[in-house]
Amino acid sequence: MAKIKGAVTVNKERCKGCNLCVVACPTDTLSLQPLEVNDRGYHFAYMSNPDACIGCCSCALVCPDACIEVYRVKLD
Amino acid sequence: MKPEEIIDPANRVYARPRLLTEVNTHYCPGCSHGVVHRIIAELLDEMGLEDRAVGVAPVGCAVFAYNYIDVDWVEAAHGRAPAVATALSRLSPENLVFTYQGDGDLAAIGTAETIHAANRGENIAIIFINNAIYGMTGGQMAPTTLIGQRTATTPYGRRVDLNGHPLNITNLLAQLPGTCYVTRQSVHTAPAVRKAKNAIKKAFENAMAKKGTSVVEIVSTCNSGWKMTPAQANEWMATHMTEHYPLGDLKNE
Numbered sequence: 001m002a003k004i005k006g007a008v009t010v011n012k013e014r015c016k017g018c019n020l021c022v023v024a025c026p027t028d029t030l031s032l033q034p035l036e037v038n039d040r041g042y043h044f045a046y047m048s049n050p051d052a053c054i055g056c057c058s059c060a061l062v063c064p065d066a067c068i069e070v071y072r073v074k075l076d
Numbered sequence: 077m078k079p080e081e082i083i084d085p086a087n088r089v090y091a092r093p094r095l096l097t098e099v100n101t102h103y104c105p106g107c108s109h110g111v112v113h114r115i116i117a118e119l120l121d122e123m124g125l126e127d128r129a130v131g132v133a134p135v136g137c138a139v140f141a142y143n144y145i146d147v148d149w150v151e152a153a154h155g156r157a158p159a160v161a162t163a164l165s166r167l168s169p170e171n172l173v174f175t176y177q178g179d180g181d182l183a184a185i186g187t188a189e190t191i192h193a194a195n196r197g198e199n200i201a202i203i204f205i206n207n208a209i210y211g212m213t214g215g216q217m218a219p220t221t222l223i224g225q226r227t228a229t230t231p232y233g234r235r236v237d238l239n240g241h242p243l244n245i246t247n248l249l250a251q252l253p254g255t256c257y258v259t260r261q262s263v264h265t266a267p268a269v270r271k272a273k274n275a276i277k278k279a280f281e282n283a284m285a286k287k288g289t290s291v292v293e294i295v296s297t298c299n300s301g302w303k304m305t306p307a308q309a310n311e312w313m314a315t316h317m318t319e320h321y322p323l324g325d326l327k328n329e
């Protein structure tokens with residue numbers, strides 16, 4: 001069976017650290033940066049567990065600031 | 077495979093919509109307004125309506141919607157968006173005219189304009205962001221505020237004897253012969269966002285096909301006004317708001 005692998009990019013400066021993408025991700029790929037903040041002081045989202053991403057787009061669909069782009073490949 | 081190998085334009089399955097401007101919105105983190113803006117920007121591009129769309133922005137937190145979605149807009153006085161949209165759609169019937177309104181705008185100060193535009197069956201789409209509160213002005217009670225809900229002006233919770241009943245204006249609008257499509261949606265999960273997008277698409281199609289007035293209520297959150305985290309607000313919306321404002325189609329003709 002073909003395996004799906006995904007990856008996302010988060011526009012770090014646009015992110016407001018709302019955490020909705022973290023909650024929406026079914027594979028626990030995302031977290032908010034625990035210490036680092038962006039220029040506006042938000043703990044931005046990032047892939048803390050990149051191996052888990054399946055490219056399902058759930059994070060991007062719930063993001064109110066359209067910070068997330070999603071990439072997906074099929075591995076045979 | 078490493079993320080660097082996957083992140084390549086050829087593998088991209090979701091990108092920031094082209095019709096969202098580069099401006100950072102002034103919305104609070106996690107606000108439903110941003111999600112609905114994103115859906116509208118995606119649809120106007122996908123439906124090829126960029127040059128024919130005219131939005132009417134409200135007074136309320138979405139007052140700057142015209143800075144965020146890169147199509148033509150008119151800013152209406154508080155609650156008057158359906159009246160402005162009436163003129164816009166009658167004068168330029170080839171355009172897609174839609175309003176974007178909060179519950180204070182649509183169901184308090186603008187109740188008359190809303191009901192009469194829908195009753196006349198104006199060929200417009202009304203996008204109604206119901207967060208059960210006046211978000212912009214500091215979280216006061218709205219006509220849509222739930223019984224028991226705490227707001228700045230109902231600190232002990234809304235009481236029927238003092239504040240009256242929550243106004244379910246979407247149910248009222250569904251009764252009017254001028255409306256062709258009336259639906260209630262939400263944007264708190266990925267499946268909900270997909271459904272809400274289909275609903276707004278249908279509303280835009282109806283307006284272009286001159287079928288009458290379409291109303292898409294988005295049962296939303298105002299985490300700042302509700303004094304919750306964005307995730308808590310989504311949960312509170314799903315458990316409490318949908319009891320009084322159940323999701324689904326009310327009318328589809």
Ligand SMILES: Cc1ncc(C[n+]2csc(CCOP(=O)(O)OP(=O)(O)O)c2C)c(N)n1
Binds near residue numbers: 135136177205209211
């Ligand atoms: C004529 C007039 N009356 C009152 C106000 C104050 N005011 C500004 S926004 C608002 C209500 C906004 O609530 P809503 O429409 O629900 O939008 P939200 O901010 O919740 O998205 C009010 C009463 C105003 N700007 N103009």
Ligand code: SF4
Binds near residue numbers: 025029053055056
């Ligand atoms: S694409 Fe899906 S799996 Fe990957 S981070 Fe987003 S929600 Fe999680």
Ligand code: SF4
Binds near residue numbers: 017019020021068
């Ligand atoms: S949903 Fe968007 S704004 Fe919120 S934390 Fe995730 S990337 Fe940032």
Ligand code: SF4
Binds near residue numbers: 109
């Ligand atoms: S006050 Fe409420 S409605 Fe306004 S931007 Fe903040 S969360 Fe959104």
Ligand SMILES: [Mg+2]
Binds near residue numbers: 180209211
């Ligand atoms: Mg409101």
